[in-house]
Amino acid sequence: MxxxxxxxxxxxxxxxxxxxxxxxxxxxxxxxxxxxxxxATFEIKNIKFAYIDQDRTSASRALIEKFEASSYFNVLAEYPSEEQSDQALLKGQADIIL
Structure with a gap:
């Protein structure tokens, strides 16, 4: 000591x-x-977001509106098929597809 x-x-x-x-x-x-x-910030913002809405109900529209209201997501487009959304994802046009 x-x-x-x-x-x-x-x-x-x-x-x-x-x-x-x-x-x-x-x-x-x-x-x-x-x-x-x-x-150093671990906050993720401006995620390019696209979706496929096959349900077309008020509940699904409300969910999409919540994504649009969020500052974390940029809602880009609605795709009619999974093939088109997969192509957008592979080309880098979208970060996530719902």
Whole structure:
């Protein structure tokens, strides 16, 4: 335990002896924290969304309206068949098909 206390004491003496080290030790990590916390976001937005509505009821229309109202989805189109929706997905015109 004495050894660890001695090493900590020695390191603090080294830090405060060299005044050029203080900005590197304290300011640089704060800058990194501020910059990187704003850069890293896990929020997914603007998903290209298309759908096939074979039901055509008020419930299915209400579901599509909820997707349209969301800021996470860009509702692009309604496809009449699965083949057309698969082609749109493969071409990158849509990210997801419902």
């Amino acid at each position: 004495k050894t660890i206390a001695f090493i900590i004491q020695k390191e603090f003496k080294q830090i405060f002896r060299n005044k050029g080290m203080l900005p590197i030790i304290f300011i640089m990590p704060l800058l990194q924290l501020i910059i990187l916390s704003n850069a």
